[in-house]
Amino acid sequence: MNIARVIVDVPAKQTDRAFDYKIPSHLEGVILPGMRVVVPFGPRKIQGFVTALQAESDFQQLKSISEPMDLNPVLNQELLTLGEWLTEKTLCYKISAFQAMLPAALKAKYEKKLVMAKNADRKLLPERVSALFQKTEEILWDDAVKSGALPLLQKEASNGNIEIIYQVKERVKKKKVKQVFAAADPNKLADYLQQLPGNATKQKEVLEYFLHEEGPVDQKELFSLFGITSSTIKGLMQKGLLGQRDVEIYRNPFGDREFERTEPLFLTDGQRKAIIPILNSIENNRHETFLLYGVTGSGKTEVYLQSIQRVLENGKEAIVLVPEISLTPQMVKRFKGRFGNQVAVMHSGLSAGEKYDEWRKIQRKEVKVVVGARSAIFAPFENLGIIIIDEEHETSYKQEENPRYHARDVAIERAGNHKCPVVLGSATPSLESFARAHKGVYHLLTLENRMNNQALPSVDIIDMREELREGNRSMFSRKLLEKIKDRLGKKEQIVLFLNKRGHSSFVMCRDCGYVINCPHCDISLTYHRYNQQMKCHYCGYEAPVPNACPECESEHIRYFGTGTQKVEEELAKILPEAKVIRMDVDTTSRKGAHEKLLDQFQDGHADILLGTQMIAKGLDFPNITLVGVLSADTMLHLPDFRSSEKTFQLLTQVSGRAGRHELEGEVIIQTYTPEHYSIELAGEQDYDKFYEREMMVRKIHRYPPFYYISLVTVSHEELMKAVSVTEKITQYIQSKLSAGSIVLGPVASPIPRINNRYRYQCLIKYKREPELGLALKKVLDNYQQDIATGGLSVSIDLNPYILM
DNA sequence: AGCACGCCGACT
DNA sequence: GTCGGCGTGCTC
Numbered sequence: 021m022n023i024a025r026v027i028v029d030v031p032a033k034q035t036d037r038a039f040d041y042k043i044p045s046h047l048e049g050v051i052l053p054g055m056r057v058v059v060p061f062g063p064r065k066i067q068g069f070v071t072a073l074q075a076e077s078d079f080q081q082l083k084s085i086s087e088p089m090d091l092n093p094v095l096n097q098e099l100l101t102l103g104e105w106l107t108e109k110t111l112c113y114k115i116s117a118f119q120a121m122l123p124a125a126l127k128a129k130y131e132k133k134l135v136m137a138k139n140a141d142r143k144l145l146p147e148r149v150s151a152l153f154q155k156t157e158e159i160l161w162d163d164a165v166k167s168g169a170l171p172l173l174q175k176e177a178s179n180g181n182i183e184i185i186y187q188v189k190e191r192v193k194k195k196k197v198k199q200v201f202a203a204a205d206p207n208k209l210a211d212y213l214q215q216l217p218g219n220a221t222k223q224k225e226v227l228e229y230f231l232h233e234e235g236p237v238d239q240k241e242l243f244s245l246f247g248i249t250s251s252t253i254k255g256l257m258q259k260g261l262l263g264q265r266d267v268e269i270y271r272n273p274f275g276d277r278e279f280e281r282t283e284p285l286f287l288t289d290g291q292r293k294a295i296i297p298i299l300n301s302i303e304n305n306r307h308e309t310f311l312l313y314g315v316t317g318s319g320k321t322e323v324y325l326q327s328i329q330r331v332l333e334n335g336k337e338a339i340v341l342v343p344e345i346s347l348t349p350q351m352v353k354r355f356k357g358r359f360g361n362q363v364a365v366m367h368s369g370l371s372a373g374e375k376y377d378e379w380r381k382i383q384r385k386e387v388k389v390v391v392g393a394r395s396a397i398f399a400p401f402e403n404l405g406i407i408i409i410d411e412e413h414e415t416s417y418k419q420e421e422n423p424r425y426h427a428r429d430v431a432i433e434r435a436g437n438h439k440c441p442v443v444l445g446s447a448t449p450s451l452e453s454f455a456r457a458h459k460g461v462y463h464l465l466t467l468e469n470r471m472n473n474q475a476l477p478s479v480d481i482i483d484m485r486e487e488l489r490e491g492n493r494s495m496f497s498r499k500l501l502e503k504i505k506d507r508l509g510k511k512e513q514i515v516l517f518l519n520k521r522g523h524s525s526f527v528m529c530r531d532c533g534y535v536i537n538c539p540h541c542d543i544s545l546t547y548h549r550y551n552q553q554m555k556c557h558y559c560g561y562e563a564p565v566p567n568a569c570p571e572c573e574s575e576h577i578r579y580f581g582t583g584t585q586k587v588e589e590e591l592a593k594i595l596p597e598a599k600v601i602r603m604d605v606d607t608t609s610r611k612g613a614h615e616k617l618l619d620q621f622q623d624g625h626a627d628i629l630l631g632t633q634m635i636a637k638g639l640d641f642p643n644i645t646l647v648g649v650l651s652a653d654t655m656l657h658l659p660d661f662r663s664s665e666k667t668f669q670l671l672t673q674v675s676g677r678a679g680r681h682e683l684e685g686e687v688i689i690q691t692y693t694p695e696h697y698s699i700e701l702a703g704e705q706d707y708d709k710f711y712e713r714e715m716m717v718r719k720i721h722r723y724p725p726f727y728y729i730s731l732v733t734v735s736h737e738e739l740m741k742a743v744s745v746t747e748k749i750t751q752y753i754q755s756k757l758s759a760g761s762i763v764l765g766p767v768a769s770p771i772p773r774i775n776n777r778y779r780y781q782c783l784i785k786y787k788r789e790p791e792l793g794l795a796l797k798k799v800l801d802n803y804q805q806d807i808a809t810g811g812l813s814v815s816i817d818l819n820p821y822i823l824m
Numbered sequence: 825a826g827c828a829c830g831c832c833g834a835c836t
Numbered sequence: 837g838t839c840g841g842c843g844t845g846c847t848c
Binding site: 825826827828829830831832833834835836 | 837838839840841842843844845846847
């Protein structure tokens, strides 16, 4: 078994297979499946994953593995197999699947550089070249290009005087601290202390310290304790009195914060009824998918916690997925509070190094529970006892880049491997999941009531057209304003929700109707007040606001549509006494800002929390008694068959922020389309009725869950190329499908141009097409050349969540 | 993805 | 005649 099958780090069709390598004798038994290795590939050296070992190979001229990159495999057998599965399910390359399962820190970087060949005679090199090597041993390739001496260098390379070296570099280092310890016994230290000259005060202090403390101590601590620098330590080290060593440590994103320990709560009847089948499944090692359906505040989290507790008691591990966890620090508190340092947390707010450290805690079996966003589903546990997906309807569980997987699918696949339950929890389940629960594919568990049987908040829907008709042109209806004033007076807190950041959604000339668009994308620019700029949310293009209309030179330029920034200004004008905290991507991008703002709000430093999507989830503050949705229809008119579902879910969720404790809550929803069923039913908080209505719509229009959909998006700088390729693909797919299936296209994508690339697409709806995956793979193969070199991009999503 | 190899146009 | 354009095919 001295041959390794290796998947190399070259995401391309032709290299999407294993290459065999010899394992050099000194590495036999060291190299194992699931390890990263450095291998020679053509003229360069690259990273690869060993997928298997075998005794022989069909290939005759095997090269040898250069070196291992890990001491222990980073992928276990289950994850290696899962990678294969992911490849088939999402049509991605094997290497992309493996990389998606690991923290980004483990993805290799490459360095290309030039060094003088060992036997090269410096005197024979052209002067320009030897000058370059005067100060340094090696020249980075990029620097060589910049220096302009590349042709010369290449010539010398072909003469054999210069070597081109390819190097694989680790992205993130393990974090280490220097520690100092006493290297001699106390008697000897005391002896030396006597001999030290009187002016060596610093050294004396340090030695005295080590007489009582044998260490090791962090070097940094010594520095601050005695006000010394490394030279003092060095001196003592040279005398053999002290020693120094590097110790690997974990970065600690939560600082030294203590989480208050909590005990299991007494379950309500409803909770107990719901948890029994889950515990059963855990005890019997049975794979089963549960849909835990319970209104906000019905105590789903406690059911998760106690299920996990049972799993831990059985010596197994648990994965908990939450949507973008940095958004719900309260959730982290609950898990860390119950399970203490057995919990690793992985979310997008952590740095690459911090994520890597959390991942290593799992790999080294130092934790038993991981709470994290989508990618935590690949946590390298080997003994999974349960997988929980909270807020299962959230679209962030779908990855929108390759591999385009849905965490729910991965969870069910992994749970199948481990023979353990999956629990999907939501107050507003996705239609797909609820339909499956009805069909008996998932086991439906319902939590009927809120804990303590609080009433759901009362919801008022305000018709903003009516307000307009009666002369109220502001963004606040009279009723909302009145309620806000009321709460301000009572010192109760208010949450205002608006699903749009920035200031205004578009800038238009009032005289000619010209809307200022992004020059690279077919989409209007958003006005941001703080820097007086217009910004494209798709490509990042920024431009100052023009003084006159570029079309008709009129100076009547107006801002339309309302964003959070504008609301903030407006509030300051009409309610100057109210303290407002604004939360959106623009105010929370800095690390920790999110939690800080929330803490401020919780501690009562503000009356109004104004924000986008991100405040819809997880907030649980007792003093919030009013929730206002400023414009419920912002998402409703998006070109997406899920827009009703998303609107309903969002409104229901935001409403759930009010009155979660003793004080009763009230919700006001402002809208221009109060008659739309998703708004009306969100007002009644009637998910079941919404489900029925929406299922009818989906059935008529042949959308999920009645049909599966797949989306092919083609983009190219030239419009004609994009159109013609999409046309050919559409025809080909059409020819491969059975009678009941539908192909829509080619049509321009809802955003027809992004970053100067034209985008066309083709949507496939089907009930059963076992061959579709294969056909789509053929499409990719067929256009491989154009994709690789012709600037064409073809992306295929076998279960798209964003149709743009 | 890189890179080498190889076959046609515009140049010393 | 050669230098260099990028189309084609290979990498264990």
